[in-house]
Amino acid sequence: MESNGTSAVSDLSHDTKQAGVNSYVEQWNDYFEGHENLIEYLKYKTYSHSLRRCHFRSVCWRIFLHCLPHNTSEWPAALVKSRAEYDVIKERNITIPNSEKQPSNIEVENPLSQNDDSTWLQYFRDKELRNDIERDVRRTFPEMDYFSKEDVRHAMENILFCYAREHTNLSYRQGMHELLAPILFVLHCDLQGAFHTQEMGELPLPTFFRPIIQTVFQQKYLENDAYTMFCQLMRSTNPWYSINEIEPELPLECAKNNDPIPTVPFQPSEENNAGPPLEITNKLNRIHNDLLATYDHELYYHISRLEIIPQVYGLRWVRLLFGREFDLQDLLVLWDTMFADSSALDLVDYIFVALMVNIREQLLAADYCTCMRILMKYPPIEDIFDIVHLAIYYRDPK
Amino acid sequence: GIIATMTEQRKEYLFKVLVIGELGVGKTSVIKRYVHQIFSQHYRATIGVDFALKVVHWDGETLIRLQLWDIAGQERFGNMTRVYYREAVGAFIVFDATRASTFEAVNKWKNDLDNKVTLPDGRNIPTVLLGNKIDQMRGGLLSNKQQMDNYCDEKGFVAWFETSAKANINIDEAAKYLIDKILDNERSYSRNLPDPEALELNKDDDEKSGCCR
Numbered sequence: 001m002e003s004n005g006t007s008a009v010s011d012l013s014h015d016t017k018q019a020g021v022n023s024y025v026e027q028w029n030d031y032f033e034g035h036e037n038l039i040e041y042l043k044y045k046t047y048s049h050s051l052r053r054c055h056f057r058s059v060c061w062r063i064f065l066h067c068l069p070h071n072t073s074e075w076p077a078a079l080v081k082s083r084a085e086y087d088v089i090k091e092r093n094i095t096i097p098n099s100e101k102q103p104s105n106i107e108v109e110n111p112l113s114q115n116d117d118s119t120w121l122q123y124f125r126d127k128e129l130r131n132d133i134e135r136d137v138r139r140t141f142p143e144m145d146y147f148s149k150e151d152v153r154h155a156m157e158n159i160l161f162c163y164a165r166e167h168t169n170l171s172y173r174q175g176m177h178e179l180l181a182p183i184l185f186v187l188h189c190d191l192q193g194a195f196h197t198q199e200m201g202e203l204p205l206p207t208f209f210r211p212i213i214q215t216v217f218q219q220k221y222l223e224n225d226a227y228t229m230f231c232q233l234m235r236s237t238n239p240w241y242s243i244n245e246i247e248p249e250l251p252l253e254c255a256k257n258n259d260p261i262p263t264v265p266f267q268p269s270e271e272n273n274a275g276p277p278l279e280i281t282n283k284l285n286r287i288h289n290d291l292l293a294t295y296d297h298e299l300y301y302h303i304s305r306l307e308i309i310p311q312v313y314g315l316r317w318v319r320l321l322f323g324r325e326f327d328l329q330d331l332l333v334l335w336d337t338m339f340a341d342s343s344a345l346d347l348v349d350y351i352f353v354a355l356m357v358n359i360r361e362q363l364l365a366a367d368y369c370t371c372m373r374i375l376m377k378y379p380p381i382e383d384i385f386d387i388v389h390l391a392i393y394y395r396d397p398k
Numbered sequence: 399g400i401i402a403t404m405t406e407q408r409k410e411y412l413f414k415v416l417v418i419g420e421l422g423v424g425k426t427s428v429i430k431r432y433v434h435q436i437f438s439q440h441y442r443a444t445i446g447v448d449f450a451l452k453v454v455h456w457d458g459e460t461l462i463r464l465q466l467w468d469i470a471g472q473e474r475f476g477n478m479t480r481v482y483y484r485e486a487v488g489a490f491i492v493f494d495a496t497r498a499s500t501f502e503a504v505n506k507w508k509n510d511l512d513n514k515v516t517l518p519d520g521r522n523i524p525t526v527l528l529g530n531k532i533d534q535m536r537g538g539l540l541s542n543k544q545q546m547d548n549y550c551d552e553k554g555f556v557a558w559f560e561t562s563a564k565a566n567i568n569i570d571e572a573a574k575y576l577i578d579k580i581l582d583n584e585r586s587y588s589r590n591l592p593d594p595e596a597l598e599l600n601k602d603d604d605e606k607s608g609c610c611r
Contacts, residue, residue: 128499132421132422135421135422135443136421136422136443139440139441139442139443140442141442142439142440142441142442143440173472174421174443174444174445174470174471174472175443175445177443178442178443178445242476243475243476243477245477275478275480275481276476276477276478276480276481278476278477278478281478309481311446311478311481311482312446312447312449312481312482315445315446315447315478316445316446316447319445319446320445324442324445369451369463369465372449372465373449373451376448376449
């Protein structure tokens with residue numbers, strides 16, 4: 001997927017180069033210009049499997065995730081704003097105590113200070129957080145060269161660190177790094193595409209498009225743009241990482257009348273079975289008990305009888321948005337659809353069920369250990385669109 | 399939990415063993431070394447829990463199926479461990495011998511474990527402490543063995559080992575030690591519980607998770 005660098009470009013004939021530039025521009029116009037309802041058109045492009053061959057996947061994602069407004073003419077201003085916001089966030093959070101300047105209050109500002117206002121104390125606390133992040137960033141998609149580059153790792157660390165500091169009730173949780181990685185990667189690929197196109201020839205764009213395309217694709221803002229997208233994605237995924245226990249919901253009637261809670265006739269016998277009262281537990285139990293039971297009762301019954309609970313295999317599926325179950329190209333296709341469908345990621349539950357049903361025969365024939373092995377290491381799929389279509393069908397049976 | 403079936407003197411067991419400890423101490427590496435005899439620098443971070451199986455031919459008449467549950471370093475927060483610990487009969491707590499903070503957290507993991515899972519008779523499950531990445535230690539070994547022994551006595555570990563998944567040091571030995579302890583417990587049940595009710599329970603268990611047949 002890496003581009004081969006500049007040498008390949010200079011070998012091409014002038015005509016070939018111009019054809020490349022033209023098709024690039026055509027695609028841009030097709031995707032973003034002159035649509036009455038841009039987002040509907042982009043959804044249509046996504047569902048017709050076009051994003052795989054699109055030079056602007058990252059732009060589509062940004063629109064789906066509400067990082068860019070629907071009107072292209074508003075993009076430069078929106079980008080200037082979001083990029084500046086990240087610069088401020090980074091400035092605020094990535095502070096190295098100033099050792100050159102004599103601090104005004106040496107009692108507070110020294111490396112041994114335990115004072116809560118001390119930038120040094122904060123610095124040492126941050127160091128632990130940064131170490132945890134670094135440890136996971138170094139283990140991100142280890143088979144891909146892109147993620148072993150120092151500048152890429154550094155950008156990931158900065159983004160995750162800033163996110164953690166800006167969201168102190170969640171901080172950094174393992175797995176977030178693998179939500180960030182595909183975002184950086186699609187941004188990188190599109191930047192490469194833009195870079196090579198501009199190298200091949202002058203963009204024959206009307207003058208009012210050129211500033212837009214040039215503002216969108218700027219290498220120096222890769223980290224800024226990735227942060228903005230990551231934050232938007234985390235708005236939906238944040239609850240699935242949360243470790244704050246939620247209050248059990250009272251039956252509506254009792255809550256209204258302040259009545260004592262009636263004893264439930266069939267309280268789950270083993271409360272351990274249900275897992276801790278977290279958002280992620282509720283979500284997984286709902287998928288298993290409501291959706292799977294509805295769409296494939298035989299499979300639901302089989303898995304339940306083996307006492308395989310969804311927290312065991314499904315936690316990773318949901319937290320990483322299925323990032324470990326497919327290779328990256330298939331994963332990007334899955335994310336295309338998921339983001340296009342809704343930035344609230346409602347499709348996750350249905351993809352989950354589709355994944356289960358897709359391997360139902362293997363699961364139904366298997367005992368506990370084999371089921372566990374299959375679920376913990378999902379077998380290779382033939383066509384990612386099978387899963388996508390099944391999920392969409394479950395969501396909206398027609 | 400523990401299922402034993404007897405076929406002409408041959409005994410088969412299924413044991414669920416936990417591998418826990420702080421983020422990045424090498425839990426996955428220890429398991430991969432033990433199960434597949436390999437080591438890589440490039441394992442991804444475990445999210446939630448992972449699962450591996452190893453069949454151990456313990457002696458001529460005993461076959462053990464080990465289910466190794468590899469639990470992500472951050473999962474101690476949020477109580478998901480309660481779900482993952484269920485029916486475990488043994489555990490490794492791993493720390494990184496080159497990072498003091500991971501040793502300081504050992505106690506937290508031990509408490510978490512003892513609070514959430516016990517053997518059927520109420521005792522804590524046998525737990526072995528592993529000081530991993532010993533190949534990266536300058537002196538090669540943890541400095542004060544007496545201190546470590548005392549620590550293990552005090553905290554209720556059955557043993558401790560210095561290990562290296564990378565250099566393949568002591569992983570098999572530690573596993574053997576733990577299995578031996580689990581078998582001891584197992585044998586003490588079969589001596590103490592010959593009553594029909596226990597047999598009935600066993601049968602029930604067998605039906606639920608019939609993967610050792």
